[in-house]
Amino acid sequence: MSRTALRICPLCEATCGLTLTIEGTQVTGARGDRDDVFSQGFICPKGASFGAVDGDPDRLRTPLVRRDGELREATWEEAFDAVAAGIRPVIERYGPNSVGVVLGNPNVHTMAGALYPPVLLAGLRTRSIFTASTVDQMPKHVSSGLLFGDAHAIPVPDLDHTDHLLLIGANPLESNGSLCTAPDFPGKLKALKARGGTLTVIDPRRTRTAKLADRHLAIRPGTDALLLAAMAYVLFEEDLVDTGELAPHLLGLDELRAEVRDFTPEAVAAACDIDAGTIRTLARELAAAPTAAVYARIGSCTVPHGTLASWLVDVLNILTGNLDRPGGALFPQAATDRTPRPAGPSHGFALGRWHSRVSRHPEAKGELPISALAEEIDTATEEGEPVRAVIAVAANPVLSVPDGDRLDKALDSLDFMVSVDPYLNETSRHAHVVLPPPPPSQSPHHDFAFNTLAVRNQVRYSRPAVPLEPGRMAETEILARLILAATGMHGADPSAVDDLVIGQTLGKSVQEAHSPVHGRDPQELAAQLHGDTGPERRLDMMLRLGPYGDGFGVRPDGLNLERLLAYPHGIDLGPLRPRLPQPLKTPSGKVELLPRPIVDDLPRLRQALHERPEGLVLVGRRHLRSNNSWMHNVPALTGGTNRCTLHIHPEDAERLGVANGAPVRIKGAGGEVTAPAEVTDGVRPGVVSLPHGWGHDRPGTRLNHALKEPGVNVNQLLDGSLLDPLSGNAVLNGVSVEVVPVAERITPLT
């Protein structure tokens, strides 16, 4: 007997609604949910393989605990005993900073990852916090923090309504979008063109997205900040600046004009490999479009001037009056956002409140660069204790961050390590305890993070599609128990964690004048919460306090969990709407166009006008059927064009004597790897491209399919020393490499 169940897809940022076919407890099929209020039936090959991802036989079913050097199956009780026994002595002896917390990408794709890590960090009081953000979007957080006073206030392009999209360093036809949650991103780009709009793509590779564009410019990697600064220059010089309704909310426009003075199109052209005339055209088109949005992603963030590029993206949106207006770039308003407070000055955003111990990297958003994780473990200094224990949740830094070989050794040297991970992989194989979450079909889902980045306001919640298998523990409970074990409350009831958060949140809310529950009794409010589990009660609380909420009865037709459950395909909350000045949290209460740290970093960009490394530079790429480092174990998602090959332009291949399909050695500052060359003019001359997340040939893992075609780890080419200084983000794109053909061994004829 088969049945169907609805489930929001957690496999990328697009958050499509799926209709799963379930036989017994197995997911045997997945199709797009046509009635989903947001995705309306869209699905991609990854979503269609949900059942295979979910049912991968290599997923761990029970905890593993290291005994006599070997990871062995254990009970949950034994596992949490081992966690408490492993972490507490380290904290007691060496202090809180000796415990490193490493949070990986899938935390933004699970309810557990949204609700519990903040409690863990608060409980541990460690400053040794490392997340995937510093190999990804930290520059955008920092620029938003500086411009708007809130690192999480990230404007997203109004894809459904814009007339002109300038898309930089992103390839949504493969990635399905990022920091812009939009199911069917490809369809939205086609619709933009169908309604007469224009698409410009800036990317050193001629990607599938670039092929859709009206104009594709193959920029030299790492130089987007120069290009964007020159566009800002042209807007000022040609009197095209028109901030429209934004004007009263802006601070520093004249100072900005002075700061971009050196970045003339003529001055940046040679560095970017884009001619001055074209740069002027880009600026004029942006200004002339009835509405327009500049949107940039990975290729603009994981570079030496990531924060400046991220800042300039919003500067251009502001100078053309496109920030916060329909068709431009707007701030979404999610159902679980905090109760909006009245507009006005706030505390703003601080950077560098403390520094990493070894290389003195400034913190950003409370995090240290994940590139520095290895050295924080393996290097002693006089300042303080190295990291001696690691708690890794949904993270595979051995493959995702620079210099995995060094990290391998560092992790191996720890006193204690626990991984919350469904796989025994390149990173979790170092753990003393592995706590495996259930597969997504057995987990509830709500997109706390992605709804704050969605191109349309909406809210959806899926309960587990399949009941928890016997012997399984929900990831929410795993993390709650982990928090208790790590903070000296081992063995307490895990619901204590949810009750604590609920008590604190309601306690604060009743004291806030702008809260709908101002002056009420927190206990009386807590008693009104609905939900079968702690996390559901927390979701109910957030919905009720949120911008669309029922305010615990104040707005009777407002949102709460019960109402949301009555709409299994979700509730549409309308298109993005102008919100300024309410989201601003700067000390001035305005958009601070020219923050001090930006001014201080601009000389470095001026210097880049004259820099041009000799030789080849490396960029990454993503394949539609991939997801960072953890989907190469699913046969349905591997093979075909999804391969770990080095894309190289025919001119470069010829000059270097590289033949299509032949192995080449690629050398970088952190090491060298060998991969087959794929000669293609899809990448511009002077640039080679190797995808990340590969290199599955390390011993001691359980990834039977991935092992068959392991690929190589591109991040081994990096030594982790190249960072965007303001954000601590790793430089992963535009790094110098050397490529040499490997002399193929000649097999003697017998």
Ligand SMILES: Nc1nc2c(c(=O)[nH]1)N[C@H]1C(S)=C(S)[C@@H](COP(=O)(O)OP(=O)(O)OC[C@H]3O[C@@H](n4cnc5c(=O)[nH]c(N)nc54)[C@H](O)[C@@H]3O)O[C@H]1N2
């Ligand atoms: N060279 C290069 N390197 C890159 C990038 C690049 O473009 N180029 N991209 C960077 C980016 S953007 C990112 S986000 C990072 C990602 O790097 P990571 O944060 O390390 O994320 P993943 O590689 O996706 O690995 C995720 C881990 O979570 C586990 N996992 C999967 N599902 C779940 C779950 O439901 N619960 C739990 N607890 N664990 C789960 C997987 O088994 C895996 O171990 O990589 C970065 N690295």
Ligand SMILES: Nc1nc2c(c(=O)[nH]1)N[C@H]1C(S)=C(S)[C@@H](COP(=O)(O)OP(=O)(O)OC[C@H]3O[C@@H](n4cnc5c(=O)[nH]c(N)nc54)[C@H](O)[C@@H]3O)O[C@H]1N2
């Ligand atoms: N299929 C699939 N989807 C994914 C993921 C995945 O691994 N596979 N990962 C998810 C994650 S964690 C993230 S963060 C998002 C990322 O989503 P996107 O940002 O769309 O990621 P990419 O597809 O890597 O696109 C980055 C593009 O930047 C280009 N580029 C490199 N250097 C530069 C440069 O200096 N300047 C410019 N202008 N362009 C440059 C690259 O050629 C590449 O085409 O994707 C998410 N979705």
Ligand code: SF4
């Ligand atoms: S686009 Fe992303 S969310 Fe949608 S089905 Fe594919 S992987 Fe899932």
Ligand SMILES: [Mo]
């Ligand atoms: Mo990412």
